[in-house]
Amino acid sequence: MEVTVEKVELRVGRGLVAICVRGRHRQAIGLLDLPLPNPPPEGSEWIEAYRYGCP
Numbered sequence: 001m002e003v004t005v006e007k008v009e010l011r012v013g014r015g016l017v018a019i020c021v022r023g024r025h026r027q028a029i030g031l032l033d034l035p036l037p038n039p040p041p042e043g044s045e046w047i048e049a050y051r052y053g054c055p
Helices: 044-053
Strands: 004-011 015-022 025-030
Antiparallel strands (some): 004 015
């Protein structure tokens, strides 16, 4: 399902989460669980660096 990432937040106990929006619905999804579109958006290298640094 296609969504818009409104922002990225640091949440205690969850790490970085993407605040995803579709219509009236909003949901926080762990950054490591969020698939990137192809081609990846500008700034996605930071997400890859975060993935690389997490166990």
